[in-house]
Structure formats: structure tokens, C-alpha cells
Amino acid sequence: MSYSDKAAERGEPGYVWRSGQDRRLAMIQQWSDLNGRVLDNGCGLGTYLEAFGRTNPAAERFGLEIEFDRAMVALKHADGIALGVGEFLPFADNSFDAILSNEVIEHVADDRAYVTEMVRVSKPAGRMFIFCPNRWYPVEQHGIYWRGDYKFGNIPLVNYLPDSLRNRLAPHVRTYTPATLRALFDDLPVRVLHHGRIFGGYDNIAHRWPRTGSFIRRSLYSAEQSPLSAFGLSHFLVVEKAPKAT
Numbered sequence: 001m002s003y004s005d006k007a008a009e010r011g012e013p014g015y016v017w018r019s020g021q022d023r024r025l026a027m028i029q030q031w032s033d034l035n036g037r038v039l040d041n042g043c044g045l046g047t048y049l050e051a052f053g054r055t056n057p058a059a060e061r062f063g064l065e066i067e068f069d070r071a072m073v074a075l076k077h078a079d080g081i082a083l084g085v086g087e088f089l090p091f092a093d094n095s096f097d098a099i100l101s102n103e104v105i106e107h108v109a110d111d112r113a114y115v116t117e118m119v120r121v122s123k124p125a126g127r128m129f130i131f132c133p134n135r136w137y138p139v140e141q142h143g144i145y146w147r148g149d150y151k152f153g154n155i156p157l158v159n160y161l162p163d164s165l166r167n168r169l170a171p172h173v174r175t176y177t178p179a180t181l182r183a184l185f186d187d188l189p190v191r192v193l194h195h196g197r198i199f200g201g202y203d204n205i206a207h208r209w210p211r212t213g214s215f216i217r218r219s220l221y222s223a224e225q226s227p228l229s230a231f232g233l234s235h236f237l238v239v240e241k242a243p244k245a246t
Contacts, residue, residue, distance in 0.1 A: 013044025020201020028129050031238050036097030041086050042104030046074030087113040091121045099128045106132050106174040115184045122241040130237040134197050135159050135175040137233050142173040189242040197232030
């Protein structure tokens with residue numbers, strides 16, 4: 001299958017690095033210096049691993065990826081890439097200082113097992129960074145199934161439907177409310193350091209119409225500090241594993 005053929009099952013990896021990715025990297029850097037051992041849990045083509053290397057060349061960078069062809073591309077940006085799924089991370093307990101999950105958790109078979117494994121392989125006081133779809137963003141970006149056929153593209157208002165209807169149209173991808181995302185960490189040894197909802201980079205608009213794109217960005221980024229953040233594109237959750245008892 002081509003990358004586009006995998007869109008329903010896996011999502012599309014980041015093919016290029018643009019302002020939206022720069023902004024997410026800066027958000028991560030507010031909470032971590034990215035020293036030590038870093039894992040991108042669902043690394044795609046390795047775009048964030050490459051960026052981590054630019055930020056801190058001394059960091060040990062590892063990735064996990066389910067698709068072999070993507071993993072081989074990512075390998076040139078990392079100290080190692082493991083082929084597998086996030087529910088069964090092939091790493092020892094207490095291995096990583098920082099773990100990124102960028103728009104991946106919504107695609108995995110078992111999201112609770114996925115976060116449990118992230119916590120297991122994090123070092124005490126290690127930090128985990130999760131970006132994932134917000135239920136109340138007005139557009140479903142992962143396409144839908146209609147009469148048995150997958151329709152790729154942005155579909156408005158799908159996620160505003162009741163679960164029974166929404167999940168028939170988009171059984172291949174989850175979205176999260178603040179409560180459902182944080183509930184995944186119930187009874188795990190972590191504390192939440194930050195939880196917000198953010199808007200996207202809108203780079204295509206900014207490229208075609210720079211003034212319009214700049215206005216949209218300024219307006220929506222300001223809205224992240226208001227109740228309008230409820231309609232943001234993605235959650236940004238930062239959790240920290242409990243340090244060892246002394």
C-alpha cells in the first residue's frame with residue numbers, strides 16, 4: 001500500500017516541517033530540555049526525531065513505528081528505530097527521559113495499554129507529551145467511511161454527532177474530550193503538569209494568502225487562552241511519572 005492507502009488505518013505522517021511543527025516543538029521545549037534518552041512513540045518518517053537532533057545533538061533519539069517503510073526513512077534521524085506497536089513497547093522499564101506521542105494515540109488498538117506502556121518505560125520524573133484530536137474541533141480530518149468506502153478528507157461536524165453515529169462514520173479513529181483523555185491515566189503513577197487545547201498552523205492558507213493566514217493564526221492562537229479553546233484542533237497534555245520514593 002502507498003502512504004495514502006494507509007491513511008485510514010495509520011493516519012498520514014508528517015512529510016514536511018512547517019510552522020505548525022515548529023510551534024509544537026517549542027511547546028515541548030517549554031517542559032523539557034530534551035536531554036538524555038528521547039522516544040517518539042509512533043515516529044512516522046522521523047521528522048520530530050530530526051528536529052530533536054537539531055535542538056540537542058547530544059540526546060539519544062529512538063523511535064517506534066509500525067510501518068517498515070516509514071521506519072527505514074526515520075532511521076537516518078535516530079540512534080535506533082523499533083518496529084512494533086505502542087501497546088507493547090520493546091524497551092526496558094524506566095528507559096526514557098522524554099516521550100512524544102504526536103497524533104498517534106487515536107489510531108492504536110488499545111489507547112489505555114498505549115499510555116500504560118509509555119508510563120512504564122519513562123524514567124521516574126520523566127515526561128510524556130501527547131498531542132491528539134479534540135472531540136469538539138468542527139472538522140474530522142481523518143476522513144469517514146460512507147457505504148463501505150473510505151472517503152479521505154476533511155469532513156465537518158462528524159464529531160458533533162452522538163457516539164453511535166459518529167463511530168459508524170469514523171470507526172478508524174478516536175477523538176477525545178479533556179475528561180476521556182485524562183481518564184486514560186487513572187490509577188497510573190503520573191501527575192498532570194499541563195493540559196490545553198491548541199489550534200493548527202494553517203500553513204497552506206498562510207502560503208497562499210500570507211496576510212489572511214497571519215490574521216487567522218493570531219486570532220486562533222489568542223483564542224487558546226479563552227473559552228474558545230474548547231474548539232481547538234488538538235489536545236496538548238504533559239504528564240510526569242512519579243519520582244522514586246526516597
